[in-house]
Amino acid sequence: MKRILFLLMAALAVCVLATPAHATLINRGTDTLGNRLIYDDDLDITWYDYTHSAGNWTSQVAWADTLSVDFGGDIFNDWRLPTTVDGPYVFGYDGTTTVGYNITTSEMGHLFYTELGNDGDYDTSGNSQAGGLTKTGVFQHLNSYVYWSGTENLADTNTDLAWYFSFRHGSQYPNYKTGNYYGLAVRSGDVAAAPVPEPATIVLLGIGLAGMGVYGARRRRHR
Incomplete structure (x- = not known):
């Protein structure tokens, strides 16, 4: 029985260590200009929490490519515009x-719908509803604008098109690169050190390790 108890406690500790945290947006702090890195x-x-003034697609790509952010003395200059899954023009409401609308495969669509929990102007059945950027979470400078994606619409024959996402309507479309839309920068990876475990994770791990310690002490006393 004691052996079973020990194994259960060990299993609890392993499970706690192996359990990932829930997906979320984490404010890592601000850069020297006061903009958040999320x-x-x-x-x-x-995400770099800053909206660049409206411009055509080429100018927004150039802005993101040359962006340099000083975050606590560390310089990050590997920024880009958000990506979109390219493909032929197929319209729909169900997100597929x-x-x-309701498309979450693009980075901005994932942010709008999945992370921030907003609704588009239409539900997945095509019914009109009250939508838009009503929830911004930890963002301070995300607006109900149309933002350029860094992805060109190469799946269609017209190479003068690129993708955009509308935070006003929750929709994404391709459009001519000459259109004047806003810019939002993002980079791959984190800017912080190893993530701190969640409080609940620490408590559960402590309980498991404490139980193992008590069991070990009792075994030594009975030898």
């Missing part, structure tokens, strides 16, 4: 198409 631990990307 980590998405679901996609393993870091390339164009339309």
